[in-house]
Amino acid sequence: MDIIVCIKQVPDSYDISWDKSTGSLSRQSTGAILNPIDKNTLEAALTLREERGGFITAISMGPDQAEEVLREALGMGIDKAILLSDKVFAGADTLATSYALSCAIKKINRFDMVICGKESYDGVTGHVGPQLAEFLDLPQLTNSTEIAVKKNKVLVKQKIEDGYRLLEASFPVLITVGKNINQPRIPSMEDIMDAYREKMIDIWRGEDLNSNTEGFGLNGSPTKSQSVYVKKLEKGSAEILKGEPDVTAKRLVEILKEKGLL
Amino acid sequence: MDFALSGESKMMVKAAKDFALKEIEPVTEKIEREDALPDDLLQKFAKARMLGMMVPREYGGIGSSALNVILVAEELAKTASAAVFVMALNNSIAETIHYWGSEDIRQRFIPSLCDGSNYASMAFTEPATGSDPTAITMTAKHEGDHFILNGTKRFITNGHKNGSGVFYAKDETEKVTAYMVEKNTGGYTWSKPWSLMGLAGQGLVDVFLKDVKVSQENILGEPGKGFHILLRWIAGERIQQMAFMTGMGQECLNQSLKFAKERMVRARPMTAMQGFQWMLAEMHASIEACRWWTYRVACMQDAGDDFQIDSAALKLFVVPTIQEVARKALQIHGSYGYCKDYKIERLYRTIAHAGITASSTELQKTIVGSALSRSKDI
Numbered sequence: 084m085d086i087i088v089c090i091k092q093v094p095d096s097y098d099i100s101w102d103k104s105t106g107s108l109s110r111q112s113t114g115a116i117l118n119p120i121d122k123n124t125l126e127a128a129l130t131l132r133e134e135r136g137g138f139i140t141a142i143s144m145g146p147d148q149a150e151e152v153l154r155e156a157l158g159m160g161i162d163k164a165i166l167l168s169d170k171v172f173a174g175a176d177t178l179a180t181s182y183a184l185s186c187a188i189k190k191i192n193r194f195d196m197v198i199c200g201k202e203s204y205d206g207v208t209g210h211v212g213p214q215l216a217e218f219l220d221l222p223q224l225t226n227s228t229e230i231a232v233k234k235n236k237v238l239v240k241q242k243i244e245d246g247y248r249l250l251e252a253s254f255p256v257l258i259t260v261g262k263n264i265n266q267p268r269i270p271s272m273e274d275i276m277d278a279y280r281e282k283m284i285d286i287w288r289g290e291d292l293n294s295n296t297e298g299f300g301l302n303g304s305p306t307k308s309q310s311v312y313v314k315k316l317e318k319g320s321a322e323i324l325k326g327e328p329d330v331t332a333k334r335l336v337e338i339l340k341e342k343g344l345l
Numbered sequence: 346m347d348f349a350l351s352g353e354s355k356m357m358v359k360a361a362k363d364f365a366l367k368e369i370e371p372v373t374e375k376i377e378r379e380d381a382l383p384d385d386l387l388q389k390f391a392k393a394r395m396l397g398m399m400v401p402r403e404y405g406g407i408g409s410s411a412l413n414v415i416l417v418a419e420e421l422a423k424t425a426s427a428a429v430f431v432m433a434l435n436n437s438i439a440e441t442i443h444y445w446g447s448e449d450i451r452q453r454f455i456p457s458l459c460d461g462s463n464y465a466s467m468a469f470t471e472p473a474t475g476s477d478p479t480a481i482t483m484t485a486k487h488e489g490d491h492f493i494l495n496g497t498k499r500f501i502t503n504g505h506k507n508g509s510g511v512f513y514a515k516d517e518t519e520k521v522t523a524y525m526v527e528k529n530t531g532g533y534t535w536s537k538p539w540s541l542m543g544l545a546g547q548g549l550v551d552v553f554l555k556d557v558k559v560s561q562e563n564i565l566g567e568p569g570k571g572f573h574i575l576l577r578w579i580a581g582e583r584i585q586q587m588a589f590m591t592g593m594g595q596e597c598l599n600q601s602l603k604f605a606k607e608r609m610v611r612a613r614p615m616t617a618m619q620g621f622q623w624m625l626a627e628m629h630a631s632i633e634a635c636r637w638w639t640y641r642v643a644c645m646q647d648a649g650d651d652f653q654i655d656s657a658a659l660k661l662f663v664v665p666t667i668q669e670v671a672r673k674a675l676q677i678h679g680s681y682g683y684c685k686d687y688k689i690e691r692l693y694r695t696i697a698h699a700g701i702t703a704s705s706t707e708l709q710k711t712i713v714g715s716a717l718s719r720s721k722d723i
Contacts, residue, residue, distance in 0.1 A: 151352055158356060269363045270356070271394040272417070273407040279353040 084137035084232070086128045087197045089184055089211070090121040090156060092149040093204040117152040120200030120260070122267035125159050127230055127260050128198050129268065135232060137195075138162050142187055144172055144180060150284055157278035158270035164284045165191075171289035174301030177210035183299050184211070185218030186292040194255055196237065201226050201259040212259035222252040225259045348637070350416070357413055361420035364393055369424045377691070380538070382428055382546040390432045391461025397439040404443060404451055405459030411581065411646040415588035415639060422592030423599075425688065425695040427547035431464070433585045434502055438465035438511065441578045442525070445566035454509050454525055463508030466528065468498040468552060469575050475705075478513075478521050478572040483554065485514035485522060487561075492516070492524065494557045500702075504528070504552040505535040511578075512554070513571045520569035524559050532557040543694035580653040581646060582703045587639045587656075587663040590699050593692050594632045594667040597674035600689050601625060604678055615677070624677060628670045635663045657712040664700045671696045 095114035128139045141156040143149050144167040153164035165187060172183055188197060197219070199212035216223035228247070229240035238251050242261060270278070289296050297303060322338075324331040339345040350358075368389050376382055390396050398414045400406030414436050421429040439458040443451055457463035474480040483496030494514050504510065512526045526533070536551040566574050602625060605615035615621045642659050645652040671693045675682040682689040700706040 154352060155356060158360075269360050269367065269393065271392065272357055272360065272398060272409065272413070273394040273402075275353060275356045275360060276407060276409060278356075279351070 084131060084135045084196065085194045086131060086137060086139045087188055087191060087194045088121075088124050088128045088139060088141045088156070088161065089197065089199045089215070090124065090141050090143050090152055091118045091200075091203050092116070092143065092145050092152045093118045096204065115148065115151065116204075117155050118200055118203045118205075120202065120204070120262050121152070122159075123262055123264050124198050124200045124260055125156055125161065126265045126267040127258075128196075129160050130265065131196075131230065131232065140165060140191060140194075142167065142184060144168070144175070144183055153284050154278045155270070157282045157284075158275045159268060160270075160274065164282070166284055166286050167292075168286055169288040169299075171296055171299045174304060175299065176304035176306035177206065177208050178214060178305060179298060179300055179303035181211050181214035181218055182303055183292070184215055186294040186298075187287060188215075188219060189294075190287075190292060196255060197221065197257040199257070199259045201261050209259075212257060216257040219255075219257065221255055221257045223257045223259070224250050224252055227258050227260050228264050230258060230260075230264070354413055354416055358416050358420050360393070361395075361417040362423075364389075364395075365421050365424050369421065369426050369428050373424055373426050373691075376426060376428070376546045380540065380545045382431060382548070386428055387431060387435070387461040387464065389461075390435070391459065395432050396435045396461055397455065397459030398436050399440040400443045400455055400459065404439075405456035406439065406443075410643075411584065412640060412643040415585055415643045418585050419588040419592035419595075419636075419639075422589035423596040425543075425593055425596065425692045427544040429589060430502065430544065430547055433582075433589075434467070435459075435461075435465045437578060437582050437585060438467055440581065441467075441511065441574065442565065444577070445523075445574050446525075447562075449562060450525060450565060457508065464503035464506035465508055466501050466503045466510030466552075467575075467578060468501045468504065468510050468512045468526075470499045470501070472497060472499050472551075475708075478575075481513060481515055481521055483512065483514040485516045485524065485559070487516060490561055492559045492561060494524065494526065494554045494559055496554055498552040498554075500539065500549045501535075501552045503548055504550040505538065505548060510552075511565060511574070513575060516568070518569060521571035521575075522568045523565040523571040523574045525563040525565055526554075526557065526559055530557055530559075541698075543691065543696075543698055576653060579703055580656040583656040583660045584639060584643050584646065584652070586699055586703055587635065587659050588643075590663050590667040590696065591632060591635045591639055593696050594628070594635060594670040597667075597671050597689065597692050597696075598625065598628045598632060600687070600692070601628065601674045601677040604681070604687075604689075621677060624673045628673055631666045631670050635666055638662065654713060654716045657709040657716075660699075660704075661706060661709040661713060664706050668696055668700065 092115045095116045132139055139161040140163040141153055141161045142165045143153055147168055150166055153166055157164055167183055167187055201212065202209040212225060213223055224239045224241065226242050227239035228242050231238045236251050236253060237256050238249060239258060241248050241250050289299055324334055372383055394407050395417060397406035398409045399411060401408045418429055418433050435458045439455050442454050458465050471482055483494060485492040485494050494512065508528055510526050510528055512524050513521050514524060515521055532555040534553045539549045541547060605621050608615045638659055642652055642655045645655055674689050675693055678687060678689050681687050684690060
């Protein structure tokens with residue numbers, strides 16, 4: 084089974100700072116990590132390959148330093164890594180990102196399954212997986228907590244608001260996964276060495292994708308950020324309710340209602 | 346001069362951190378309670394390819410560097426568990442066998458240390474000796490194509506577990522030679538493990554050799570040069586030990602910061618008070634100095650430089666520095682730090698080991714001082 088996994092480099096939330104002049108994330112001063120759910124995404128693909136054989140390609144879009152997350156994926160055991168890196172991809176919203184990824188996947192051509200994390204740690208939109216399925220005209224099985232392959236069908240257990248449902252689709256298919264689908268493996272020291280010393284990362288530029296570059300980056304993004312700000316938290320005052328429990332409880336309910344919290 | 350760690354090294358640190366959280370932290374209380382490491386831990390280290398990291402792949406290792414080994418050790422040491430000592434010992438002894446051993450010895454003894462099927466031991470210390478090679482009483486009598494070893498070794502890590510050990514004994518010429526000894530051989534017995542102040546589960550035992558037959562093919566390095574082997578091994582061991590100390594020092598600071606941020610005194614967190622800020626700042630500066638000096642000496646080892654004096658000077662600096670870091674961490678925690686419910690209690694006990702084991706801090710003064718006295722630079 085040939086699987087394509089889409090992964091993303093995101094800012095480390097413990098190390099975030101903002102550029103006050105532009106109101107945007109200061110990426111130069113920010114540490115970057117592999118989007119945490121993408122580790123589960125990679126693990127899901129690796130588990131399927133162990134069960135059924137096949138070939139795993141990981142794709143990421145980002146600046147040159149996004150190569151680090153592809154090295155991590157190689158360390159976990161994927162077969163091939165592709166980085167979409169070009170100024171033409173810069174400023175992409177989720178639609179332009181999905182479009183660029185779909186162009187790369189069409190170029191790869193041969194695949195049975197595309198797996199994405201259900202959302203990224205920074206954007207938290209959950210758009211890319213479903214949009215990518217639309218661009219590729221694939222059935223989409225989202226928010227999966229279990230994946231099983233039987234004959235020519237893929238079955239997933241999907242987490243929904245008040246429970247689960249079982250979904251089935253034919254190949255090729257796009258699946259998004261959540262964090263509770265598995266326990267990602269830890270790359271061994273030897274595999275980490277190999278990821279850096281023995282394996283290559285293919286860099287694809289905009290012109291390599293044989294597509295209309297108008298759909299890439301800022302040009303292809305209908306979403307424009309007007310401004311970004313950090314919400315200021317002001318120190319409030321505390322009111323201590325004293326008296327009999329039933330009286331203070333009633334008063335508490337009144338206060339919460341006044342504040343629109345109940 | 347490049348102070349940046351490579352992407353490979355940084356990812357190894359991250360993997361070591363994940364390993365510590367997944368495989369060591371959850372069992373630390375059990376290790377403390379039972380004074381024994383889980384039987385499957387060595388296999389887990391092997392699967393993570395953390396054993397034999399410095400020996401080439403043809404012997405079962407991965408051909409990495411001393412720097413990467415100590416980076417991994419530093420991260421694992423934040424657990425303040427003896428588990429990291431087992432990992433480090435299999436690494437340093439496999440490297441020693443590779444450095445000094447014949448091709449036959451390399452082939453026979455290294456792979457099992459890398460695949461986690463055997464525990465390594467280094468057996469020099471005896472009941473009546475410290476670090477003095479002339480005081481060794483274990484004997485090796487040459488008989489035909491083998492030697493007969495007799496005597497007692499003290500405080501031997503993993504001396505009671507399957508595997509091989511490097512044993513130091515005197516032959517008829519009174520010179521010290523290193524012999525590779527299979528621990529499951531006839532005449533090999535051991536005591537119950539010593540109960541230690543810290544490092545629960547490390548498994549230090551006394552080993553008794555009574556007419557243990559060792560092939561002459563098992564001589565490590567040259568006959569009569571055993572002390573050279575010991576000195577080089579212990580110099581590398583010191584770097585690893587200082588990486589443990591740096592990692593544990595960092596964990597002392599992490600735990601202290603967490604405690605001081607949460608602990609309110611007169612409606613303010615402890616971190617808002619200058620006295621505690623100064624303690625935290627001093628801890629941070631001390632740890633950084635220990636960290637980068639440790640990395641530098643590991644780089645000397647990788648470059649093939651003589652690092653024995655430097656590793657002694659390193660220990661001379663790091664041990665008291667990190668012990669002071671631990672003391673400050675305990676003060677910041679107050680009475681809570683003296684309770685076993687808080688990690689700082691285990692860290693404090695574990696950090697106490699380093700001034701005594703793998704040669705004392707005082708001995709490092711002699712090594713460095715005598716080297717300075719011999720120096721012709723001034």
